[in-house]
Amino acid sequence: MKNTIADIAHKAGVAKSTVSRFLNGGSVSHATRRKIEQVIQETGYIPNSFAQSLKAKKTSMIGTIMPRLDSFSASQTVAGMDEELREHGYQLLIINASQDLSREIEALYDLARQKISGIILFATQVTETHLAAIKEIGIPVLLLGQQHKDVHSMIYNDYAAGYDMGRYVLSKGHRNIAYIGVTEKDVAVGVKRKEGFLKAVSEHVGVEVNLDLYESGFKMSDGVQTALTIFQSNRTLPTAVVCATDNIALGVMKAAHMKGIQIPSELSVTGFGGYDVTEVIHPGLTTVKYGYFQAGHLAAQHIIKLVNDEPADLLTVMNCEMIHRESVDNLN
Structure with missing residues (x-):
């Protein structure tokens, strides 16, 4: 009935x-x-x-759902999206989900009611509720940052990024390492980057590596608190701290400064992201650079294809670039 x-x-x-x-x-x-x-x-x-x-007839609007507005990566990506969409006669409508999954679901339905032509979702998780909403609204949706076999997705090669970072830190002679990750609910950042790093460590034979794993939030302040926990423990200070994001790495560097720990002579620090600030601070942060602005252009091109029923790859994987700076000491 x-x-x-x-x-x-x-x-x-x-x-x-x-x-x-x-x-x-x-x-x-x-x-x-x-x-x-x-x-x-x-x-x-x-x-x-x-x-x-x-x-009903759709508008020339593309909606995007962001996890938060103060994210460097998301803001740079949106800037690239907006530039590309404007060139093709589309306008961008932005919704901030404030890192609340229920608000992401709510936003999907709200955008559908406004006759949006397509949606780009900055996904931190892909739940069954997300999938049900995407199926129900019947509007082209592109996942950005996470992947699912049934939804068009664009991701970075986070596994390769973690692997390259692991090989680099080990090549500099570091054997006592702390890795600060994030929740594994975020598959790209919390799982793939860590898995790539652990793979590099597992392949390093002949010399024992002491590796301690920690979990932090995404904010710089979270990185500070996690770093202070490491510094104040009874364990030997690691020679290197590998952080899952640049924000966490910046927090670690701040905590080191608070404790009078010199970088990189006493502690090496690395991150992932390639934020602009990592280049201008001293010492410059060794990191993996993600092409957020270019990804925004690519995401816009992809959603336009979906809106116009043109062929588009179900999964797009974007590469990253290692940036070697002064925050890692060579112990060899």
């Missing part, structure tokens, strides 16, 4: 008018919005007004 607005209202514990206002893009509280969306997902209900909006 087909569900009605009244059924959805009853199951969500709200008034029919509230459901109607929600379906028409009106203002409802965040908690109420989440209840209604959950019922809609559980019942598989597609309201007539929503279905009609999907069949």
Whole structure:
């Protein structure tokens, strides 16, 4: 039996008018919005007004859902996307998810109601709820930063980046190493980079490597706190700290300065990202540079193909570049 607005209202514990206002893009509280969306997902209900909006003529707008607005990598990527889209007559609509997965799902439905032609999602995770929403809205979606076999995806070769960093640090004679990663819910940054690094360590035969693994948040302040934990432990100070992101590495460098630890003579530090600031600080940070602006151009080209039903690769893998600077000491 087909569900009605009244059924959805009853199951969500709200008034029919509230459901109607929600379906028409009106203002409802965040908690109420989440209840209604959950019922809609559980019942598989597609309201007539929503279905009609999907069949209506799309706009020349491309939506992008960002994890946060203060991210250097995301802002550079969006700048590249905007430049490319404007050249092809499209405008970019940006939604900030504030690193909240429920807000990402909410944004997918909101963009669909606005007749957006395509969506670029900066994905930190790809859950079953994401996949259900992408399937339901019926609009071309491009995942950026994570991959899934059923959704067009663009990723960096994080495994190779981690592997190259591992080989480099080991080649400089470092055998007592701390690796600061992030949550493994983020497959690209939390899993692939670490796996590549561990592979390089496993291939290094003949000399024992002492490797300690830590987990941090993504903010610079998280890097500071994790580094202080390492410095204040009873363990021997590592000769090198390999960080999963440049932000974490900058936090480690700040913590080292606070403790009077000299870089690189007493502690070597590396990161991943290639942020502009890593070049101008002293000592310059050894890192893996990601072409965020160029990736934005490529993502825009990709979503335009999908919007126009043109052939496009299901998976695009972008390479990275090792940048050797002064933050790593040669112990050989």
